[in-house]
Amino acid sequence: MVVQGEKPQLIRKEVRDGKEVLVRHDGRLPDQLRPIRMEVSVLANADGSALVEYGGTRVLAAVYGPRESHPKFMALPDRALIRCRYHMAPFSTSERKSPAPTRREVELSKVIREALEVVVLTELFPRTTIDVYMEVLQSDGGTRTAAITAASLALADAGVPLRDLVAGVAVGKVDGVLVLDIDELEDNYAEADMPVAMAPSLGQIVLLQLNGVLTPEEFQKALELAKKGIMEIYQLQKKALRSKYAEARVEVTS
């Protein structure tokens, strides 16, 4: 996070439809997501894969498995192991990022794995490993939440039985205003950044981090805002999966 020069104006007032509203630097309202694009089965080799874009953030996820555990002594007798890697491409950031895993990536791999453990029915595949790889191709804020959204799509695409999909989004506090799906510019000046991921149908929060300072009241509102965004993303996820199966049906009938 290298911040140079003057701080740009991130929140301004504007009149829209005769009402004065707060508008963000990219024209979004505080509770508005960036344009989101999702596609599944984008890789030929992987058992399941997905490409997810939140505005300028672009993440590719792939799943291999369930497959035999290597080394074998690690295999668990009653469930599958999940191996998870969140990684940023060297060219994904404004300054080149060393490809070696950073402490940040180690931590994020852990919290993402712990989120996915909630939904994957690992007990159905004892002695196996399910590998989940996430590559951030381009970073513009909210990469871990886009990664987890992509990872759950890739798991579904691989046919791994899930209790629910996982959808994630980051809420931030920028110039005192709570905003949904913060981008990198907002994050650089944010007072708080709170990534949240949920299994929406189960009503479970599977990932929750708060970097920054919020009052208890603000936290309550931020979580509410995150939930709203997650529900929208969840619908898009289901649509992305359905559109894949719709295509397959056309192939069969024609």
Next chain:
Amino acid sequence: MSITPWMQQIVPKLKKYTLETLLAKKVRLDGRRLDEFRSIQVQPGYIERAEGSALVRLGNTMVLAGVKMDIVAPFPDTPNEGVLMVHAEFVPLASPTFEPGPPDENAIELARLVDRSLREVRAVALDKLVLEPGKHVWRVFIDIYVLDHDGNLYDASMLASMAALMVTRIPAPVKTEEGYVVDRTRYTGLLPINHRVVSVTIAKLAGRLIVDPTFEEEQVADARLFIAVTDDGRIAGMQKTGMGAFTEQEVHQAVRIALAKSKILLSKLAETVEPYRKKLEEELQKLAAAPATTTAPPAPSEREAVETVEEAGIALEQETAERGE
């Protein structure tokens, strides 16, 4: 790469059953209430050679935090601020599950949680640790040493780190032709602190929320929620950890519990660490008032107390490369 823990200590089924059935009656295996901390002991200044230190005991959990300071070039994006760094070591003598070697994901997560909770509220006044803007600033290193693991390392480490910072004395910077060296035989003052931050970690076990889980309780728990709270009642950081989940309602309940229980930890700091900080402050004032010839306190030992800036500069470059954010 993060892998499902596969070499965990096993909690016998019978013990798990006992834990869970007791919880249904709102009692815990060690007789505590659900929202009760174990006995808390804070011993500030445990390591005399460190600039600041504290030993914290939380029941059988024991964590030592040490603060060392040196002079380095600041990060390019914050030329007018000192540097804060947090490292955690899960030393193998602390638990049968700890292995020697570089910090694993758990140690990294712990260090980063403490780091963020202190950094985001500006608990340490880093802007007052500048010798020459853009050139020479103080670097504050917090090293967390887990000595005995009986659960809730987060809260013990957070408390030890905060206590250590509160009793940290800044050594004397000596200007040379090349830059600065540190004279650790003299101190110029106490580390400026803006806020006290503590954390309360709440575990979800058999559908109930409990405070300050033991190692056994952690093994059985679904998930934990780390919540850092400032002395003015704001939330300074949060993280869900463990393979389970929380509902929205449970998260809000956990926040309420954390806000209430943080007062116990903050008052512990006020009772045990604050008087020690006062004492150090008085000593420093007395030394400053006395004639220069008598100011030097006994040197710790024959080992060199002065470190060159060059060495520290190289170390920082490596750190910067590793930080890579």
